[in-house]
Amino acid sequence: MSVCGAARCCWIQSRSAVRRILQQNRTVCSHTNGSAESIRKKLQAFSGGSIDLQKQQDSGIAVLTVNNPARMNAFSGSMMLELEQRVCELETWTEGKAVIVQGAAGTFCSGSDLNAVRAIANPHDGMKMCEFMQNTLTRLLRLPLISVALVEGRALGGGAELTTACDFRLMMSDGVIQFVHKYMGLVPGWGGAARLVRIVGSQTALKLLSGAKKVDPDFGKQIGLVDEVLHCSSSEENALAHAEQWLTQFIKGPAPVIQAVKKVVVSGRELPLGEALQTERSVFGTRVNVALTGPWELPAAHTVMAAGRRDKLRDLPPVEQSSSERSGSPSPGDTLPWNLPKHQRVKRSKSASGDVLDPAERAVIRIAGLLSYLLIRSRTRSFFSPADG
């Protein structure tokens, strides 16, 4: 097979893989093939630190913390495996609405643990480690949750790539995102380049990668890499509280609705239009029965209006139902359209072409005729009557 034929073949395979993953309700939480198992064993050998997950059932917000402060929250091998397990847990969190990714001890993440990188010095294992992290970060980005990277302190190398695997980036005033890979003669390997291009565009991405430019809050807002700058004291609780506060504007309502919204956005972002529309229809189909029966999460104004309308209806004297309303058929002679049952309304609209006038229309014409007769008669009399005086 020619090179381009092979490339085309693997492009088709990767597209169908994307389609399969997006259309699956659940993602397989652990790879089963041999090569994935072998890289797992290698990663497990580099232990240290942890990936902590707290799920708040009441708010639907989870907090995922990269926790290795002795190494500026660098990812050891075991932390890469833990990240995969945490993402897997979040993929099946039915009450979930959002996830905030943060670093411990006032800094975000300084990428791969350089000791591990040096130890995995051969290209094959390096590529397998990258493939493992690419898969995990792709699943993080595809979670049916609104994801936010809370960048406090430094997000360097793989840490910068981790921020691009979230829907939004909130930065504290001391935050810095920097793709430092170039200094090590490397390029991003965890999918950060591909995602960065989609966030800021190819030209800005090229500048950030080739120049290893430091992205501070103002520059980040300017290029669209930072969605919000949080001005608060840098205590961890405070930063987290601000991030949760920022999220509330997007996560009001039942978790299934928020998850459905994220699903259709992910398919719109990743699938060809035809398939994205098909995903949208099928997700809509899962929601339509709820939409008809509620409960709805109406914004306050609507709720007040709806409540007000309910109160007004409740305060009205009970409406005497006519026999026709009780029986559902109009009373004799009652031809006002809003009182007619649907089948009669439809029939009536066929006669609206003027072939047949129904009693209501005949009554209106009679009254109009009488009025115009009376008007003409009064004008005629005054015209022929002798002038006053």
Ligand SMILES: CC[C@H](C(=O)O)C(=O)SCCNC(=O)CCNC(=O)[C@H](O)C(C)(C)COP(=O)(O)OP(=O)(O)OC[C@H]1O[C@@H](n2cnc3c(N)ncnc32)[C@H](O)[C@@H]1OP(=O)(O)O
């Ligand atoms: C695809 C991902 C990509 C890859 O795998 O190819 C990578 O992510 S490669 C890693 C890219 N990251 C870096 O190059 C950052 C390296 N670290 C630093 O530049 C500095 O440590 C910094 C700026 C994060 C903090 O500097 P500061 O002076 O404030 O503190 P120290 O440098 O003294 O660091 C404290 C302590 O942490 C250890 N450390 C920091 N970063 C790493 C790391 N990435 N891997 C392992 N260890 C790290 C540092 O060695 C110090 O430990 P100590 O025992 O006190 O020497």
